[in-house]
Amino acid sequence: MTWNRFLLGRSTRVYDAVLIVGMLSVALLVPLSQPAQPWRHMDFLGQILITLSIVPALVRRSAPWVTLIASCAACVAIEACGFWPVVGTYGPMIALYSLAAYRGLRAGAYGASVLGVIWIYGGIVTRGGSLPATIVQAIVVPVILAVFGLQAFRLAERNIRLAELTEQLHKEQAARAELAVTAERLRIARELHDVVAHHLSVVSIQAGLASYVFDSDPPTAQEALGAVRATSNEALQEMRSVLRLLRGGARPGQAGSGTADSGAEAQGGGRTPxxxxxxxxxxxxxxxxxxxxxxxxxxxxxxxxxxxxxxxxxxxxxxxxxxxxxxxxxxxxxxxxxxxxxxxxxxxxxxxxxxxxxxxxxxxxxxxxxxxxxxxxxxxxxxxxxxxxxxxxxxxxxxxxxxxxxxxxxxxxxxxx
Missing domain, CATH: 3.30.565.10 (Histidine kinase-like ATPase, C-terminal domain)
Incomplete structure (x- = not known):
């Protein structure tokens, strides 16, 4: 695991811990303002059930289904024991959001149905409550939570796709860079071929002429040997300028990089031939x-x-x-x-x-x-x-x-x- 991934995982765990502590504080303090009737007074059992409905959020990212089932089971227990149903809804609500955010549309729809059924059950077991209002809440609130979760799910998908495309782009850029290096090497090889073939052809002709007239016409032989020396020097200078490309130098023929044709560039001011x-x-x-x-x-x-x-x-x-x-x-x-x-x-x-x-x-x-x-x-x-x-x-x-x-x-x- 890389250091960045470790820090990311650590930050999410800290965020979930803070979220659970906050929800527990609210859920345990809300009963202080609950109506006296017709719900049961909040006691130690109720506090335990509230805690059990929220603590499963610790695994909401890796196991959202487990979180939803455990939270809903604790919520049903709170409603069955006669406690105020509102205190048991915090855990299932965050669990539904997490299920839609990490498992997508189908899981979000199933989770919304489960939470809606539990909400309606709470309205049925509550004496004196408005069942139609409870049904409307059981439909609207889970749908809204699922929609927000789906938005987070799609955003995560887009981020993953973007990361994949970025990685693919980096690979393509690396491949193009490698192809460019290969093309540059081929171009350098072509330059070397031109340099060596041209100058060695001239050297071969002049050397043959010098050998042929070495005894019969010494001045001509000396002139031919001089041409061999000059052409050889030109070839060496051109090869140095081309090979400089392999060391990251300038293009052949540019000022200060050697010459591709020394005799010509001596007259032309170091320009490209x-x-x-x-x-x-x-x-x-x-x-x-x-x-x-x-x-x-x-x-x-x-x-x-x-x-x-x-x-x-x-x-x-x-x-x-x-x-x-x-x-x-x-x-x-x-x-x-x-x-x-x-x-x-x-x-x-x-x-x-x-x-x-x-x-x-x-x-x-x-x-x-x-x-x-x-x-x-x-x-x-x-x-x-x-x-x-x-x-x-x-x-x-x-x-x-x-x-x-x-x-x-x-x-x-x-x-x-």
């Missing part, structure tokens, strides 16, 4: 050997920080796939367009003619989710999820004329509102 950093991304991929052309058309409209970040990541992932599955000497085009209510993008690539068939097979395998030594298409799944979360669409697949394309559309800030 977006359209302004695409030039640096294209330059970096171009340094790895892929000829990338970037075109932006249409009247510029606000997209929102989250949408621009998604555009950057989708373009980054698409170009990373070109590096992974096509390799150097490929060409890619990033076409961005602002329309009236959405932002559209198309990333396409071609492949070297000698490797066109093999590259297309590899790209199609990744698109369909088949597993090979290069991966299982998680990047495309992440891109689709980014677009879907922002209310947009994304489609990806092989081109009829060769190569691969990624097409997506995202609502602008005004359209989203």
């Amino acid at each position: 977006g359209l302004a950093q695409l030039d640096a991304l294209v330059e970096r991929v171009g340094a790895a050997g892929v000829d990338v052309r970037l075109a932006l058309t249409g009247a510029r409209r606000p997209l929102g920080e989250g949408t621009e970040f998604a555009v950057y990541r989708i373009v980054q992932e698409a170009l990373t796939n070109v590096l992974k599955h096509v390799g150097p000497a490929a060409t890619a085009e990033v076409a961005l367009h602002f329309s009236a209510d959405c932002f559209e993008a198309r990333i396409t690539n071609t492949v070297p003619s000698a490797e066109s068939g093999q590259a297309q097979v590899q790209v199609h395998s990744v698109h369909s989710g088949e597993t090979d030594h290069r991966g299982a298409g998680d990047g495309l799944i992440g891109m689709r999820e980014r677009a879907r979360m922002l209310g947009g669409t994304l489609a990806a697949g092989p081109r009829a004329q060769g190569g691969f394309e990624v097409v997506f559309s995202l609502p602008t800030a005004s359209a989203a509102e």
Whole structure:
């Protein structure tokens, strides 16, 4: 039992004890003002019967039926012995109220009937009393007591239901919080995938180039190794900024939290990667050997920080796939367009003619989710999820004329509102 429940139970016991003492005091003092006739003078037996009619209220919460039966039996004994019936009604009245309050409508109706019968019996055995008035009292008073008890019963039911709903709400909130944590971890995993896949692809290309020209062209090899070092540093900084989320830090790309694209944000003042950093991304991929052309058309409209970040990541992932599955000497085009209510993008690539068939097979395998030594298409799944979360669409697949394309559309800030 918790401390609160202990205090609640203790307070109810104290309340019942005070109630019984008060009723006993009134019931024992009332006979002092009773008429001398036709009732019997209150003596020790009468006081005992009065006490027996009230003391059962100690268990009125846990055993209201026992309380009512015991109190009514003592009341009948008081009436049968010729004592003033009024002194025996206090216990049965509180017992009827308790029965309706703790057992509901049906028990309250039965209890009211029992008390009404006892009341009528008291009117019958009383000489000189008004039986019609007694019958009216026997109907009205028990009904009123039962109604008040039923109101208390319904209030208790509503409180119990409210407590259950509150507990259910807490459980649902905890479940939603757990789902939110899971979703956040998945988002972090997606960010790490983007960071690692992009930068390691660039590192692999540059390292291969350095190894190939290490003896024949030392300056080019040194330049490639420098790009490897710079790209590795960028990858480490991005991973630190993303992993900071696991420690309750700021979102990647926010000021003071590290950068999601260090080279770009060094120029952009620590902002979240977006359209302004695409030039640096294209330059970096171009340094790895892929000829990338970037075109932006249409009247510029606000997209929102989250949408621009998604555009950057989708373009980054698409170009990373070109590096992974096509390799150097490929060409890619990033076409961005602002329309009236959405932002559209198309990333396409071609492949070297000698490797066109093999590259297309590899790209199609990744698109369909088949597993090979290069991966299982998680990047495309992440891109689709980014677009879907922002209310947009994304489609990806092989081109009829060769190569691969990624097409997506995202609502602008005004359209989203």
